[in-house]
Amino acid sequence: MIERMSALETISILAERNAEGAYITPGGIDSHVHLAQANSPTGDGWETGSRSAVAGGTTTVIAFASQKRSDPSLYPVLEEYHGLSRNLSFCDYGFHFILTNPTPEILREELPVLAAKEGITSVKLYMTYEPMQLSDRELLSIMLACRSLGMTTMIHAENSDMIALIIEGLEAHGNTAPYFHAIARPRIAEDEASYRAISLAELVDAPILIVHMSSETAMGHVRNAQTRLLPVHAETCPQYLFLLSEHLKPHSHDDFEGAKHVCSPPLRHDVKDLEALWQGIANGTFTVFSSDHAPSKYDHSGGKKLGLVDGVARFAKIPNGLPGIETRMALLFNQTEACQPPDKARLGLPKFVQLTATNAAKLYGLGGRKGSIAPGYDADLVIWHPAGKGEVNISQGMLHHGVDYTPFEGMHVRNWPRYTILRGELVWNKDQGGVVGKMGYGQYLRRGKGEVIMGKIGGVPRGMQEHERQYWL
Template sequence: MSTVIANGTVVTAEATFSADVRIDGGVISAVGRDLGGPGDTVIDATGRHVLPGGVDVHTHLAMPSFGTETCDDFSTGHLAAAMGGTTSHIDFCIQPHGASLRSALDLWHAKAAGRALIDYGFHVAVTDPRPEVIDEITTLPELGVTSIKLFLAYRGTLQVDDAALFSCLERARDSGVLTMVHAENGDAIEHLMAGAIRRGETAPKYHALTRPPQLESEATGRAAALAEVLGAPLYVVHVSCRGALERIRDVQSRGAPVTAETCTHYLFFTKDDLDRDGFEGAKWVCSPPFREAADHEALWAALRDGSLSIVSTDHCPFQYGTQKVLGRGDFTRIPNGVPGIEERMMVLHHAGVNGGRITLQQFVSLTATAPARRFGLGGVKGSVTVGSDADLVLWDLTRDHTITAATNHGAIDYSLYEGMHVRGVPVTTLRRGEVIVDGGRLIAAPGTGQFLQRRT
């Protein structure tokens, strides 16, 4: 039996047009007029826009960090994602020191087993780059993993040095694997943080002040230069400031294969949010930290001109009441990370499309089509085209919603966007042709999400 989404307005990264979408076996089999037939299941999309389900390529579910673990797992995180119109994501598998990359992946597969509601893939974060581990990068594509991540910050836990970065870039290049980089100068940051603590500067605002934008810009330029020397593809995660954008545009202008993302929250908040009354600013502690209002417009401009091609979330949620408070009296102990997997598409649509900063087609590209193509899922996810998985969202451009933690669906006890009014929300979400959310109700069962074997 086929399913037909009828009478909707289809939106792709290239065009907007009236059409039906026919689904067979979980795959889009036709896009056109009058596609319904006897016996078909018909979903009436009159007055709705039919968008590809969101693809979030930067998440941290059930991840150990700062002596605790992110509060959303592959059950609550996926529920929040589906409610917000995201139908697939790529999570970061963090290599424990002393472990192999394969064993790290086994650990993350176990985290998802029986819980997944949306489809998911993995990046592997290489944190212990022993020679045998660097050799192991060549085996990742056969495991369905075509991207690695390296941290240039968090000295003593996640940070790697330039020699490891260069070696991993080279090996990844030769294996068809994309290297991602967290670009901040971890050595300088550690020095600045230690000095702040000695002076008794312990409040959340000092997290931003000890991670200045110059240290993000420097690390971005350094990683991009090494990638350019090798001709190795590089993807810079969570770009937050104008200086880093300048380094990225510089190498892009010479044809270097460097792409980059920003995250939703960097378009809305500033370092002043870390200086809220009491300890409230801890909710806004993430790395890189928030910058200045002028950086917002620079990021929006980069999304328009393609210097930044993807908007992800870096969803890394820690409860305020039980986890963020671990850093009360010492900002260096505040778990780094903020939530956003449910709000991403709504707030980006409202501020971007309704705000006249991007078009509806650009919105689709930034949240679905471009991330799918960049991370080996082109032709499978992220597009309303024949042959793609029927991961679809029926979007009501006229419906109003006020974001609150109380009405969100993850395990987090706050929202950065508390009280924000948006117009335009997802009302029905389909994953591989199956309705998983309808009218704010969960339809599908946990454990029905599938692992995504990505291509090089």
């Protein structure tokens, strides 16, 4: 196939030759993945992570170039991360910045240049984790800077002080097994921080995306903001739709195995929590569906087993994060009308496409090129198996990541990508050869300004007068 073949030309050829009546969807965009992260030395690098992406139907990933507190500039951070990814990716890719030292020079001088010349038009901010946590004042300054540049601001919303208090109490009572990670980060910590993030954004009229949401109440805060036409977006992940905190409990053969399911926010306790998030999927509260692929090996002294200290489990020492870049698309596709009877399907195919591709493209400045099947777009496609074929029981042995487990072990899906096509090239052929793309074929994407998908700019915060901001902005 020709590299720059259009999506429609590619579909025409494939429909004649080998689509066999199967569904064709846009290549997935996973807009929240952690690859080659310094704080996760046993996790995936670009070769294994991007290989896993195309095997699961994802043709574009956006990963994180992470600034340390001691970094006075973002330029060396970017160059170092380019060095970790250059010529190593099987799929197309872009970067977000994680900001932890938002100096005035970075906000005024560096971000505009990096957005215009490098196409990095999104940042991620943390309200928790001491090495990365920002104050409300810092959050406001970054929101204002990003708003003026048309950048997307992503926020990890959990109340750090609540969590610190609970961890201190749990450790004092000897409750340090992996399961207590879910106790240490209760829903109320996410609820409060999400409401606060929305309030800060409303004050300065800034669009935000709250990442990896897991709480019904926090989701309700987002829904309420959206009904008031605030530009507030939300993301959730497979683990919060399919897994519960019981996976963190001891197993008969390995008391520490629950460490495999340590992530933040944590897995929640009740099936009702899962059902509430599925309602958010169905009613449009969630804008994007990402993996938050943040893996560490389990059976490794530098991975999850950092949480075994002198033979004693210490949940607070377990690296956070789960692998999921390869399983994301199939897990959600399995819940659509393509795989389930109409009365059992949780979402339609148009919603599936929006959540896994189209909305992420718009939100992160790839609209017009990625995320849709239309004239002028890259020929990034996923061809699924015809109905009744392609069923899979997910297992570690079938996956292509560089991690030694999957949290979705044993889950059954009724379809799996048969072909993944990136810019007209076949890069995954499940039946013949598996990953057939070449490492290094993936291109770095310089992105444009993100679009506001939910709500609009220009609203007036509750209780403020129409032109009140002009006195202080």
